[in-house]
Structures are given as structure tokens and as C-alpha cells.
Amino acid sequence: MADPMRIRAAAAGDEVTVRVLMSHPMEPGTRKDASGATIPAHFIQDVEATHNGKTVLTALFSGAVSQNPFLSFKFKGGAKGDKVVVKWVDNKGDTRTDEATVA
Amino acid sequence: MKRHLLALTAVGAVLAQGQAWAQDATAEGIAKYREMLEDGNPAELFEMKGEELWAQKRGPKNATLEQCDLGLGPGVLKGAFVQMPRYFKDTGRVQDLESRLLTCMETLQGFNAEEIRKTPFRRGEMANLTALATYVAAQSKGMRFNLPQAHPQEKLMYEAGKRIFFTRGGTHDFSCASCHGADDKRIRLQDLPNLTKNPGDGIGFAAWPAYRVSNSQMWGMQLRLNDCFRQQRFPEPKFGSDATIALGVYMGVNAKTAESIVPAIKR
Amino acid sequence: MNPSRRTALKSTGAFATLISLGLVTQSQAQAAVDRASFQVKTLEDALKALGGQPAVSDQVTVVAPDIAENGAVVPVGASSKLPNTTEIYLIVEKNPTPLAAGFILPAGTVPDVQTRLKFGQSTNVVAVVKADGKLYSATKETKVTLGGCGG
């Protein structure tokens, strides 16, 4: 199973800044290994962030997003103590969901 | 060559303004790039993993590492990193953070230390060891280096470390000092800390373990030194060997009062 | 989920999968680009896939360093001051497949996102935003250099 995400969510007024680090190789599928064989693609394709059950961001990634992806975004209408849930799905169908409490 | 041509077209405009100016602009641009990377350092992922591993019952003895003594007493993490490498009575050796953690994995959890020592970096328990080192080191973030030098073994390791630092060998006659013996030098665009003295807060010894963006890997000081020796065209230093620890003592003592920014993010 | 159904969903693209997982609403999926857009080889085709040539706008900002020591990790962000900004895309012009990432912003989400992208070489990076159904863009150039020993 994939390693957990690091999610930080901080409120300033009613605006919440969310910063997410995901643990993932983000292999684009175009690189070759030492023997010349293509390394198969393995990257996160879709990221979904929800706040109290409502979607606040959908991100679509390609293999051009750096390894161990970082994502930062802001939404309005949040408050300290609220839950932010982030879920990713990669091209192999692997998925990981983690949550953080708004600080 | 391809890269050379690219650089030629891409920076032609800048160079037209004069070399000195271009160098300043380059240095400034790179400083800005590094600053932008600070926010969202993936080292945090390894720190988190290390935190989990620290408190997890693992190994043949199904025990946690919470009783591990890193020099300040069992389970004391805060401040331990900035006083390592140091002498440990129970092993009779001066140990750095990584070799000490391995001792704890062996004595408390029952892991086979010899086997782990031979595991390539970033594999299996060696990867776990790096994550643990990242977590433990991060507990001293913002604290200042102050290695003990009271024990004769600690002094010996400093003196040996100094000698190893200046040892020239290999196909290229390099020593550590070839790159890290003077102020304000660079390899390509990479600034080189002068490690014969305190190079400043968060520089050199005070910046590892660090996440390396060039290969998306988490490196502890053991791997940092391993790769230095590779580039030096030396044979490979064994994991946790006295030469690596002696160098740690030499750099760590020289870095006295430098602030740790570990875990850092590096090129 | 039975295997045949799963395969069918996969073959119709990631968005279908997301809808089936309840992650994306049907309207969002229709608003956004297809997964195939991430495979196109040129900036022109990437823009085509997003719905055409965007208008250059000073209300759109793309943030990227002037110089990057390493192409493997380049911090890139984009923001928009245009009302009703609903989508943001990041395109790395000289990458083999230029469209790198897209963001769908429901009402209430601030049009200001940041991530890290791989740059194969020195290149322009283009931020395209969709606001009130129209496309706008901003461009920034980043030089990629080699920082270390190269060995």
C-alpha cells in the first residue's frame, strides 16, 4: 500500500490554505532503465480534495508532475477544526486517502 | 553538447549584458529557485514515516524504539542529533545518528545489524533507517550543534577525521578538502561549503539528512558521504564505518554553534 | 466492482472512473479535458484540446523560477483574478507531452494553485485558465541548468 500523505490545512479568516505532499514515484512511462527497457508508467492521475464532504479541488496530473508531488490550493468557507480529505488515484488504480484537521 | 547549445541560445541575451552581471543574475535566480522549493519539502514524508516506525512494534523482538538511547537518555530525542556523533559506553564506540539507530534496532528490536549494514541505500530496512534518522534529526530543528569532545575516543575521532578529510587519493588525487577546503567556491553552479570551519547555519553538516530534488531521494549523512567518496573516485566506505564517523565528528565539531535546519531540501 | 465493468470504465478514461467513484460530478467531468489531452505532443495541440487559442491576460499570473537548478523539480504556480475562474491548466511548452496538470475549481475555491513539475529543458511554461467559459493565458520562461558534478 502507498505511504501516507502529509496534509496541512491552515485557516486565516474563512480562507483555508491546504498543502499536500504525496508519496509517489510519478514515473512518466518514457524513461529507460540501465538495460534500455522502458520503465512502465506509474503516476497519480487524479486528486480530489473535499471539505466537509464537498469537493473543493480536482487536480488532473500527468507524468510530468515531479516525484513525491506537492500541491497547494486555497478555498473559502472553512474554519478551524473542519476536516479536509484528500484522495488520489494513480494509473494502476492504486489509491490513497488521508485527512487533516484545519488548524 | 546538446545542453551546451541550449544554454547558448537560452542565455545569449543575458550574456550580452556582461559576464559579471550574468553571474549575479544566475546566482540570484538560483537562490530564488531554492527559496521556492522550501515550501513543501518532501522530506516531511520521510519524517512522518520515521515517526511511525519509531513507535511501531517491529523486528524479531516485536518492540518499539522508544527506549533507544541516543546519548541523552532512553527515548530522549530533542537535542540528541546536534550532539552526535558521540561516544557510547554500551558499545564502546563513537557513533553517528544512523549507526546508533542501527544499534537500537539490533538490541531493542532484534534486527540483524550486519545484514542491514550491507543492504543498499533506499532498500528494505536501510530505507527505514533513513526515515528514522530523518525523524530523529528533525526533533532538533533550530537547535545548535555542540558535539561533546570530553572522551578520548571523541578526540581521537576528531583528529582522525581531520586527517581523512585531507587524504588525497584515487585516480583524480581528490580529498574532501579539494572541494570543501576554502570559502566561496563552486562546482558548476553548486556552492561548496568550507567544512574546515563552521560554514554557517543550516549549511554543510547542519543540513543533512536532506531531500535531494535531483533524484527525489532522502539522503542521510552516511549516503551523503558515500556519494562524495564515489565522486572522489575512492573505493566505497562501509556503512557506519569509523572513517565516516570520524568525518562526522570533524565536520560536526567544526560546525559548533551552527543551527540545524534538518531535514533540508537540496539540489 | 466486477472486473469487466472495471476494465470498461478504465478504457473510457480516468474521468469515467472518477465519476463511478463519486469523486467528480458529471458536469465537472464534461467541463474538463479528456485524459488523452495529456498525451498530445505540441503546445498547439494542447491548447486545441483545452478548447482553442486563449487570450493573453494580465489578470492571469504564472509563477515559475527564472532559473531552475534541476529540471526534475520546478516549482510552478498559477493564479487568476478573473471572476468565475473554473479551471487552471499548466503547460510546459518543450516537454514531449506539454500538458502537465489541470485543476478544476468549484465555486468557493480560490484560483491560486501551486505544484512542482518536471522540465526536460529550458522552456516557456504557460498557464491557461477558463473563466466564464472563455480561455485566458500567461507565459513565463524558465532556464534549466545543471547544478552539480554531472557524474
Add this chain to the structure above:
Amino acid sequence: MKQKLISALLPVTALVLAGCTASPSATDYDKATADILKNSFQDRGIAKVDRLVQDEANRECAAADVAGKPIDEKVAKAIEAANMKTVKWPSDGKFLGDWKEGEKIAQSGRGLTWRDKADDANGGNCYNCHQISKEEISFGTLGPSLYNYGKLRGVTDPNAAASKAIVEYTWGKMYNARAYNACSQMPRAGHKGILNEKQMQHVMALLLDPASPVNK
């Protein structure tokens, strides 16, 4: 008791600590260092432990560095003379090759690490330490700038008699830098077999050919 424990667990340093009541001397530390080096490294790939064996030049220069003093003048002269004897001049009498090839060699930092194979072509590592052409902004500063190397030295025709001295010096310096400066940090590209004769001719052209971008 403490002393015994150390002896039992650390035969390496026991040598230093067992016999002495006063603090150990520099010689004791030298001996302990030699033992530590011997026990700490292992062969990997083409990088064998014999690479730790120091020749006289490396031993003397390192000792001076540890002491924090410049190397003794007589010793320096002897090192330079011994290294000068190693310099082999181009077998075909040609000092300059193709500057474009030289640029590629100057750019490459590869070769001779434990990840490289014995028959891999080595790079010259030149840009790691030197500015060379003006177009490459990613250059090191460990060595002096070599931009306009030939031009600044008045080399308009590398084959002319007037250029002979500087052309020969440049070859010799690259072949074995220690022949001119006992403790130079520059790798001995020819003497240590880092670059072959052909590669050296190409790098020479990069520095001295009036057509090379270095001399523009």
C-alpha cells in the same frame, strides 16, 4: 575497566590509548587514521581499495594540509621534478585536435567512479572547476577561469614557433599538473590515465585553437 572495554571492542584505536597516560601524539593519531582507513573501505566495481595507497606527492601534500602549513620547498621541488619525468609528449607530434570534441570532454564529469565500467570513456571534469567558454554559465570556481586562454597568451597560430612554449606548458600541465605545482588540486589527466592522448589533443584545441569559442 573502561580501558579494557575499549581495547576489546576497538582494536584499531587501542593502539593509541592502551599504552599512554599522557595525551596521544600526532604520530599516534596518524597511525590510528591509517588503521581506520584500512578498515573502513571496500572494493566496489572498478574502485578498489588500492586507490587509497598514496604516492609521495599525495602523502606530503596531505600532511602539510593537516599541519596547516605550506609544504617544504625542497620537498615541493622534488615532487615537481619526479612528476615532470612522467610527462609524455604527443606521439604523433600534434598538440591540438578538434575543439568541438574538446568541449564535449570538458563538459563531461563521468568516468572512473565505482558506477563506471573500466572501458567507459572518461570525461575531463573541466567545467566542474573552470570557466572555459563564455556560453556555458554552469561552471565551477575551484580553478582559475580559462576563458580566452589562448588569446590572452597571444596564441594566434598554435603551430608557430612563438607559441611553442605555451603550447608545451599547457600539454604538460594537463598531463601532470604536479610537475609545475607540487600540491596542485588539478587531477593528473595524462599521468593517471584519465584522458588518453587523443582526448588531450581535443581539450588542448578547446583552449588554444583561435577558432575555439574560448578564444573569441
